Amino acid sequence: MAAASGSNLSSEMEVDAFRRLFPLRFHERHLLQSIRPDGRTLGKARDTTIALGAVTSANGSALTKIGCTTMLAAIKLEVMTPTAESPDEGCIAIDFHMPPICSPIVRPGRPAEAAPVLAKQLSDTITSSGVIDLKELSLVGGKAAWMAYLDIYCLDADGSLFDAALLSAVAAFSHLRIPVVSLNDEGRIVLVSEDNGGGKLEKEPVNKEKRKLKLDSLPFSLTCILHKNYILADPTAEEESIMETLVTVVLDSSSQLVSLYKPGGPVPAHTSAIQDCVALTRQRLKELQKILNGAISDMEVD
């Protein structure tokens, strides 16, 4: 069995063993046939689903799955006093968590290195895309505004974490319902119970109209692997661990470029390769918009 020379060894071995021992050659053989081990073509993303309102204790939430990669995003609204510099603006605090359940490499007490990096990327993308006008989060100018805590949990890590996390964040914002509140005599914001009718309200609600955020130009992203001359869209964790050059493109709904990450890697990207990545993202954008709109209309029917 193991006595044969190197080339014979690889041809006689079982597929699974070959995959583990020579992962790069295993993948390259697939690439030669323009196919990937999971049966996808190079430019195809995995099946994607969005479920809105997965967490009832939050003001807005969404569970997204891209292949096996699963993300749960939830938004909790709290009240804060706006800063002196921007008295009529609210605030968004974004955090990304990788709990030990999501991957064998994360252990309790030792947070994953990728988590803070992704948190920063997500936060930068969402703020710079201008998807949310912070003025919409204002309640009483100079006195009170919403602080939106967006927490994204990775429940299953199988590659393209940024794409799944951004999608869940965008979906959670689409699901967000702002509670009706009023200002009481002590200057604190209190909830107005909805079944109370309008009759015996002591105080007029301060945000009767603003129950939903106006979201313009939602950002969507696609991560691609560059390997030799191949471009692989939406890589799995296995592919990411073998071929290390990643490019993430974020576009908004009108196909404008929001951001582009290429955090190094052994393959220097040619301009044309970057353009190909952008083109793939443009296709993916349409798919993702359709899936998100589907999820939103499903929710409204219920």
Added chain:
Amino acid sequence: MAGKRGATPATYSPSLTTAKGKKKPPIFTDDANWVRSDGRHFHQCRPAFLRIATVNSASGSAYAEFGNTKVIVSVFGPRESKKAMMYSDVGRLNCNVSYTTFATPSRGQGSDNKDFSSMLHKALEGAIILESFPKTTVDVFALVLESGGSDLPVIISCASLALADAGIMLYDLVAAVSVSCLGKNLVIDPISEEEVYQEGSFMISCMPSRNEVTQLTVTGEWSTPKISEAMDLCLDACSKLGNIMRSCLKEPLSAPEE
């Protein structure tokens, strides 16, 4: 700049205006006529939704949803023990329970729950055949996505399903159920608001087909007849839950089930 957690000002979540005096909710009243807020009978459990193999990257996993209590458990291993560990003839069990920041009504820190971690460890230890994986460790990690009451029993039941899904040798599945004492009444599988007002709580985790108890906790004030009543209630519910768990393991992976 938005998104910076370090510079965030102090925030609070708005509360309800309608705090008319300090009237106790009906849950407090001592008569036998009140109904539970979710319309259940005192001795009726919430419908359980269980599913295995939910996390692909884990050796085994399970998701459990009892009303608003939603828990996901991943099992990793058996794998190499930490370097600092002493040599051990039998396998080790390592448990960790954490909450998401949005699990509870007021936003938390999402930190580890050390108390539940050790309780989970103690509840499962007796059911696992540790001799079957010497020198190695099995990690059981639980994440509470949403806390809706009776969290610990749900975590324990869900974790034993995840262990079974991972192919870890068990003497039996572990099913856990808790009972709250509210005035004269015993309510099974309490929700969060019932737990807040409870005078005592009682939890059993047991291996239903072996009729063995792995963990029993009693807190608060209990009379002896109440305790035996609670015990009967819990053991009966555990054996029913055990059957549901067993049928969940036998289901084909794709079909959703109740």
